[in-house]
Amino acid sequence: MDVSPILSPLNDAQRAADASMAHSTLVLAGAGSGKTRVLVHRIAWLCQVEGLSPYSILAVTFTNKAAREMRGRVEELLQMPADGMWVGTFHGLAHRLLRAHWREAGLPQTFQILDADDQRRLIKRVLKGLDLDEASWPARQAQWYINGRKEEGLRPEAVGDQGDPVGQQYIRIYSAYEAACRRAGLVDFAELLLRTTELLQGHAELLDHYRRRFRHILVDEFQDTNALQYQWLRLLAGEQSPIFAVGDEDQSIYGWRGARLENLHHFSRDFRDCELFRLEQNYRSTGTILSAANGLISNNQTRMGKSLWTADGEGDPIRLYAAYNEQDEARFVADTVAQWAREGNRRSDVAVLYRSNAQSRVLEEALIAAAIPYRVYGGLRFFERAEVKDALAYVRLTANRHDDASFERVVNLPTRGIGERTLAGLRVLAQERDLTLWTATTQAVDEQAFAGRATKALAGFLELVDGLAQATRSLPLHEQVEHVIEHSGLRAHHGREGDEKAQGRLENLDELVNAARAFNFDPQQHGEMSRLDAFLAHAALEAGEGQGDSWEDCVQLMTLHSAKGLEFPMVILVGMEEGLFPHNMSIADPTRLEEERRLCYVGITRARRHLLISYAETRRQRGAEHYNPPSRFIGELPEALVVSIRPRLAMSRPMASPVAPRRAGAGRDAGDGLQIGTRVLHAGFGEGVVLDCEGDVPSARVQVNFEREGCKWLVLGYANLQRC
DNA sequence: GCGACATTGTTTTTT
């Protein structure tokens, strides 16, 4: 057997890890050290050298994208399809197990998945049902509590209440929520994992079967596992299945949603005969970028420690730009990208990374003004849009009439005269008789429990859904979806609104039909599920990243979180100010501050060749002007690696209006559309940024901070400034 | 029951 294609592209450390004979293997892989490559080649090694069938391999990732990439690369390396191999996200794999064993798991065959939004809405209803007012019991809080308990593997009855009334109330909420899910056949994300864990714990023969089947388990991004995922893995691996985990403590950025970095530290204790490998050679970035990353992360106290190095050269210094305000910063980004493109580079090789989504707006405006195409990642994805979810709710009801969450969503959409009063009556009825809303409605109609008009409306809704189910039963999937959109009245509903946004919603509905048409049903993966159920699960589990959007050469805009796992020749890290990054919510707590620092580390290590950092001295945040000092993280970079690309002037932070109040509107705009922060070109002084302006049009003066000459006041009528 | 105004709370995100 020629193993050279598997091992020869690897360096010594990677090769040692991939050929490890230890029972458990933990690979601490720094950013850009070939993490995915090690996983892919390990699978190839197992198949070709140790002679395992792909059928007996289980590989777990956190995102669908990572799962797809892994499967693709394994197939490429092995030169054959790896159909039998289970590769997927924790949730995707758990879902698959639950579909295969719904009976043993105690679920209805048609169980539906709740996404985070569905879950919150359902919890809201449960809170109402318990007569708790929303002010003291916010749904978000309850959601956080419930998911937290599930991720600890705890059911309501297992949660210990220390006699504290708030805790007891939460336990009540948790119980009521569980009952609501059970009645309606609904499963939230955390439930997928918890239910699977319990399924395997409670059914020795099933556990035994899967333990025999999965002779080897691989896990990506191990630092992001939560307690339940860790438990799930231990259970599935048992004593006999070797486990191969890859992770990086310095890239743990999801602590706030339950990820436990400790899992990485406990690995060698909990999985027997463990061998540890470190990958520290980086193949991505220049020496400068790595030194900056190392310098920054060394400020974190709680780490095992690791230092990246590269055989590559030093490369460019890191450029630091002190913007006057957020508009100036955005313009700097646009200018930089324009310059980069002018030099013959691709715009898509540039990523602009920010801490929070709200920051994308100014950037987008500046890019539009400069006619630079861009693409924003994140935000709400296709299957999360309200109109799409509405349509899917109808479809879900045709598949499972008892899906209360979907029932509530569309029972009066478009409005058909079923109001809050009627609905409240229905809920009471359902509660009293322990029925789903659908059944309760059927009985209410039979018994004429409500006023004539309401009863008629309810009967109309029941008929509508039954009719939709009837009519679509034997249609192909996309025609089912199309039929439902048409005959539920949703299309007409959005058509009536007639504004620009409604147009977009209609397009999304069309796109949903397309998505249904394009959905490929894989009997091997979906087992005995119907095509429709498989599509609905797909919509819930894969929010629909790649939908739409052509492949134009676009600058990439995204949050630091969504940049994890990606790399770009040029990275611009914007908004590096105290309070923004590190975020205000995290500054006081050392643990969270360290996570912010890791987030910064992730951002820096995305860059291959060029790294630019900027901050704004003034920024409008939630309506008010803020003067945040530069981020402490800037100061933590080795000074020698950073150059300021515009010398900061003593005058660079002029005091704003409190000292010299101006007439409303004046002071913002010096006629000519020159606003504070506008970049201008002067024939003699070169380029600069408008800092201030005063007076009215004939004698207006502006203060400009020139790159070469410093700060000057100019009379607008004579200066002949050009915007640039 | 429904549309027009006030109030509210604002990290990060995948599944």
Add this chain to the structure above:
DNA sequence: ACAATGTCGC
């Protein structure tokens, strides 16, 4: 600032 809710009058 601003979107996403909740309350009020018809």
